[in-house]
Amino acid sequence: MPKHFLITAGPTREAIDPVRYISNHSSGKMGYAIAGAAAHEGHRVTLISGPTTLDVPHGVDFLPVETAQEMYEATERYIKKADIAVFAAAVADYRPIAVPDQKIKKSSDTMTIELVKNPDILASARSQFGFNGTLIGFAAETENVIENARGKLERKQCDLIVANDVSRKDIGFNTADNELNLVFPKKVSSLEKASKTSLAMELVNIALELNQGE
Numbered sequence: 275m276p277k278h279f280l281i282t283a284g285p286t287r288e289a290i291d292p293v294r295y296i297s298n299h300s301s302g303k304m305g306y307a308i309a310g311a312a313a314h315e316g317h318r319v320t321l322i323s324g325p326t327t328l329d330v331p332h333g334v335d336f337l338p339v340e341t342a343q344e345m346y347e348a349t350e351r352y353i354k355k356a357d358i359a360v361f362a363a364a365v366a367d368y369r370p371i372a373v374p375d376q377k378i379k380k381s382s383d384t385m386t387i388e389l390v391k392n393p394d395i396l397a398s399a400r401s402q403f404g405f406n407g408t409l410i411g412f413a414a415e416t417e418n419v420i421e422n423a424r425g426k427l428e429r430k431q432c433d434l435i436v437a438n439d440v441s442r443k444d445i446g447f448n449t450a451d452n453e454l455n456l457v458f459p460k461k462v463s464s465l466e467k468a469s470k471t472s473l474a475m476e477l478v479n480i481a482l483e484l485n486q487g488e
């Protein structure tokens with residue numbers, strides 16, 4: 275039976291002024307690969323994505339967003355219809371508190387930008403949006419990969435956290451390959467280094483198995 279996947283992907287952009295922004299190195303490749311794999315298997319896919327240079331996978335409902343707040347609102351709106359939600363986006367944790375209408379002029383030697391916390395979309399899935407389907411998050415870590423992922427699994431009430439070590443140059447951000455640690459509530463396993471496309475197919479199958487077990 276086809277399922278409905280909701281996937282967040284890519285970075286978010288948080289405006290500093292009309293011409294500048296804060297963002298990160300997420301390419302969106304992992305999320306797009308999962309979206310493509312799920313659609314290829316005949317599932318319905320809603321892909322909510324921050325700005326990337328990638329082609330939208332065939333057969334996917336695409337919702338482009340820019341900021342964390344826009345991603346939050348799109349997710350809140352569409353998650354109710356989903357069976358499986360995969361949060362692969364690298365959402366900016368903070369945004370500038372005030373965005374002037376005009377470009378900020380260069381003046382003193384130092385400048386301070388005050389930031390305010392963005393909403394945590396994954397943590398809101400169960401607690402704010404009432405989502406009770408299969409919930410999968412990602413964790414980009416530079417140290418204590420498994421312990422940090424386990425903390426996220428519990429705090430954000432996920433069925434699975436897919437963790438990767440972004441301190442390594444050969445995998446993770448902006449690369450074609452990845453190597454994934456899978457942290458479930460009762461076990462930990464891993465998927466060996468492979469292309470994001472082939473890992474995406476494996477993740478889609480794991481998500482479907484988790485969904486069947488619910």
Ligand code: C5P
Pocket residue numbers: 282342361362363364365366367392393394395396397410411412413414426
């Ligand atoms: O806590 P951390 O940001 O490392 O958690 C990563 C997971 O949470 C990812 O699945 C990411 O998509 C999600 N997330 C989110 N909204 C945020 C921050 C992270 O959905 N504001």
